[in-house]
Amino acid sequence: MNNTRLLLKSRPDGRLGPEHFDLRDEQLGSLTDGKARVRVLYVSLDPAMRGWVSASTDSYLPPVPLGDTMRSLGVGVVEESKSDAYQVGDWVTGMTGWTKFLDVAPGDLSVVPQLASIEDYVGILGLPGATAWHGLVVEGQAKAGETLCVTGAAGSVGSLVGQIGKALGLRVIGIAGTQEKCDWLVDELGFDAALNYRTDDLSKGLKEFAPNGINLHFENVGGEPFNAALKNMAPFGRMIFCGFISVYNGEAKDTPPEMTAIVRKRLTLKGYVMTDHFDTFPAIFQELGKLMMAGKLRYRLDVTEGLENAPSVFNKLFDGTNKGKLAIKVSDL
The missing domain is CATH 3.90.180.10 (Medium-chain alcohol dehydrogenases, catalytic domain)
Incomplete structure (x- = not known):
C-alpha cells in the first residue's frame, strides 16, 4: 500500500x-x-x-x-x-x-x-463546533437577553458562535471582512447585525447596535476589531479570547489597545484552547446535534x-x- x-x-x-x-x-x-x-x-x-x-x-x-x-x-x-x-x-x-x-x-x-x-x-461536530460551544457557553457563560459581539464572525468558529448565541436568546452582532460575508451572517445565519471592518466605522456601529454596551465579546482576530469591542463593552462585561489571527504571520504588530476600560468597566478577560478540553467533546456534540436537528445551525x-x-x-x-x-x-x- x-x-x-x-x-x-x-x-x-x-x-x-x-x-x-x-x-x-x-x-x-x-x-x-x-x-x-x-x-x-x-x-x-x-x-x-x-x-x-x-x-x-x-x-x-x-x-x-x-x-x-x-x-x-x-x-x-x-x-x-x-x-x-x-x-x-x-x-x-x-x-x-x-x-x-x-x-x-x-x-x-x-x-x-x-x-x-x-x-x-x-x-459542526469537529473542533470548530466544540470551540464555539465551549467558548460561548462554558467560558463565556452566555445568558439570554445579553448582547454578543463576534469578530471573525464569518469564519468556521465565529459563524457557529453567533448562531449558538441566537439559539440561546442573545442579540448578536458579527464583524467580518467583506460585504458578502456580512450579508450572509444576517440574511442566512440570523445575526441581528454585521459590520465590515474594512469599510465601516466599527466603534460607531457597535455603539449604535449596543448603546448600553456589549455584555459578551468573542475574539478571533485582534487588531482594530478587538479595540473597537473593548471600547464598547458594558460594565462587568466578559471578553473570551479564542485567537488573534491578524498577527499570526508577523505581518502586523500586536499593538496593545487602550486598556483602562478593563478597570473602569470591571471587565473579565479569559483565553482558552480546546486541547485542554478534549474530554468534553462528546457532551458538546450532543448539544450541537440537538441544535442541528432543530435547524438552528447552518x-x-x-x-x-x-x-x-x-x-x-x-x-x-x-x-x-x-x-x-x-x-x-x-x-x-
Missing part, C-alpha cells in the same frame, strides 16, 4: 507555503499487532497551525519537529485493524496530520458515531481536493478569501 505525507522542511518567516514542505511517497509495511490503519478523508486547516510550525516553545503545544508529518486535525475511516479499540469501517477523528494513511494505537484517535455526514465531523465548507494542495490553500485563512470552514479532501469515503 502506498502512502503520501507532507513533512515540515523549514520554518516560515511570514506566511506558510509549499516551499516549507517535502512531499513524501512511501510504501507502507504490514500492520503491527495492537494497531489500526486509518485512511484519512479530510484534514482541517486552522489558523493555530501557523503557530505550530514556529520555533517558539512558549505555547500550549510544542512546535512540529522539522522532518515530521505536518500536524493537523482530520477525520478518517479504519481500513484494517489488529486492535480491539477500532473496527474496520469505524469513523475516527483527532490529530491525523497531513497524510493519506496512518497507523494508530488505542487512544490516538476517537471513534465517532455515524449519525451525520462525515463532513460534519470537520465542522454551516459551509470550503473544500479543496488533494493533500498536496494543503500548503497553498492554507493562506486563504489569512487572506480572508475562504468561504466557510477550510479543509482538504484527501480521499473519498
Whole structure:
C-alpha cells in the first residue's frame, strides 16, 4: 500500500507555503499487532497551525519537529485493524496530520458515531463546533437577553458562535471582512447585525447596535476589531479570547489597545484552547446535534481536493478569501 505525507522542511518567516514542505511517497509495511490503519478523508486547516510550525516553545503545544508529518486535525475511516479499540469501517477523528494513511494505537484517535455526514465531523461536530460551544457557553457563560459581539464572525468558529448565541436568546452582532460575508451572517445565519471592518466605522456601529454596551465579546482576530469591542463593552462585561489571527504571520504588530476600560468597566478577560478540553467533546456534540436537528445551525465548507494542495490553500485563512470552514479532501469515503 502506498502512502503520501507532507513533512515540515523549514520554518516560515511570514506566511506558510509549499516551499516549507517535502512531499513524501512511501510504501507502507504490514500492520503491527495492537494497531489500526486509518485512511484519512479530510484534514482541517486552522489558523493555530501557523503557530505550530514556529520555533517558539512558549505555547500550549510544542512546535512540529522539522522532518515530521505536518500536524493537523482530520477525520478518517479504519481500513484494517489488529486492535480491539477500532473496527474496520469505524469513523475516527483527532490529530491525523497531513497524510493519506496512518497507523494508530488505542487512544490516538476517537471513534465517532455515524449519525451525520462525515463532513460534519470537520465542522459542526469537529473542533470548530466544540470551540464555539465551549467558548460561548462554558467560558463565556452566555445568558439570554445579553448582547454578543463576534469578530471573525464569518469564519468556521465565529459563524457557529453567533448562531449558538441566537439559539440561546442573545442579540448578536458579527464583524467580518467583506460585504458578502456580512450579508450572509444576517440574511442566512440570523445575526441581528454585521459590520465590515474594512469599510465601516466599527466603534460607531457597535455603539449604535449596543448603546448600553456589549455584555459578551468573542475574539478571533485582534487588531482594530478587538479595540473597537473593548471600547464598547458594558460594565462587568466578559471578553473570551479564542485567537488573534491578524498577527499570526508577523505581518502586523500586536499593538496593545487602550486598556483602562478593563478597570473602569470591571471587565473579565479569559483565553482558552480546546486541547485542554478534549474530554468534553462528546457532551458538546450532543448539544450541537440537538441544535442541528432543530435547524438552528447552518454551516459551509470550503473544500479543496488533494493533500498536496494543503500548503497553498492554507493562506486563504489569512487572506480572508475562504468561504466557510477550510479543509482538504484527501480521499473519498
